[in-house]
Amino acid sequence: MCAIGDVHGCTRLLRGLVGFLRSHVLEASRRNTVVTIGDYVDRGPSSLAALDDVRALAIPGVEIVRLLGNHDFFLALIAGHEDVDAAFVEAWLDVGGETTFREMGLDREDVHRSGVSALRQRIRSILPEGMPAFLSSLAPHHRVGDYLFVHAGLDPAAPLAQHDVSDLVMMREPFLSGTGWAHDFTVVHGHTIRGHEALPHRIAIDTGAFRTGVLSAVHLEGDRMRWLAVTAADSLDALAPLRTTAEIPLPYEGAVILGEDQEGAR
Template identity: 40%
Template sequence: MVAPVKVTRGWLPAGLRVYAVGDIHGRLDLLLAMLERIQADAESLPPGGRARIVFLGDYLDRGKNSKAVLDYLISWPLPRFEADFLRGNHEATLLQFLDNLNAGPGWLTYGGVNTLLSYGVRAPVDVPPRQRLAAVQQQLRAVLPPAHLAFLRRLASYVEIGGYVFVHAGLRPGVPLEQQKPEDMVWIREDFLHSTADHGRVVVHGHTISMEAESLPNRIGIDTGAYSTGRLSAVVLEGGERRFIDTAL
């Protein structure tokens, strides 16, 4: 039996505009620049119109201001905008490292060092690697503010709004949304990116860097490598329309 195929068509309820923001990676400067652009853009909302910002994860690592980015997002000083915060693989890995030293070496090679520095963690010198890692883990547990830990733990795997699903990395093609694995949702690349499958919703994601935002029938990718390019991207969704804004000069 062939399952009925839903036609993918992005849509949002009338009166709602959604901004989805890509991977920030410790670039507080770009986060603030993006939020200025979003606030300016939202001036054109009709009276009574609502705006919602979905952050696609990877707030931490690589850039220099991971702690400050979390402070800002946790404080969320823009009450006019509802905000959704998704989990990226970098947030997932930090949480793993708090309980499991084996998550440390990988994390440190893909940007965790800068997160540790932003929290004031300093690795001891002249001790064996495993011991150094244990000391770093202990320090991080001690300096990570409870509000940051709570924020990291309550990040969502995905959020559905209208005809869209927002998720950090993507979805495993052919698997129903409710049965997706958390690892796939923060780590998947080729199996998702190369798929032309209709996922039932248009998937809005970050995680894999492209020079320009990608706008395809079944997915929208908006990780433009902000931490190194200076270009943080967002997609603006309203009705059945999509358009893009970014922080490039």
């Protein structure tokens, strides 16, 4: 099974990585799972296309599990029927939502010009048909065997059932430190740009695609794992400044350098 890190509107990288998974990693002859870890929108160049690609993602013989990220959560609430106010919309814009807002032909003045209710209706009319419902359908977590996939994290000492959606899509500490880990699974997560980390309680896969130009995934098979990465640059040097504390040093089995016109198979 594979998990794809935070996309953040980097559609070209997503297509390249999916193309690599199709061609070189996933075997149609046996059951596989691909988990997209969330944060499909904001900060990058093409959030709406990324959302559309994630929604349409289909690989023969492969189960696709789409998780909810905190940026997707913001957009889902604003586009849905929740009672959010102008301050909530402004908070989303301040943490990266402004790029998606501009993609929809909107600006900050629109938040106050006609009110949030009218803004919601306008956003719903701009988004592709069925997209608000798709955003609302994204799963907060998914478990396969000894692994729990979640966007952000969870409390090391609290049962999974005691977490609400906002915990799972936003938590950093005490999760990242992991002191007093009481769970019987390892968490595969994004949300915090850590580079690649393989620790007893968690595996981090967010390489900050919108900042570094590198979108990463991890391939898990039994007790084996390998990192996969795709970039439009000429190397993976952009990952060097990221903190990397992998306890099991692993080479990149797939370091894909995209050509100028290459996107990979959709």
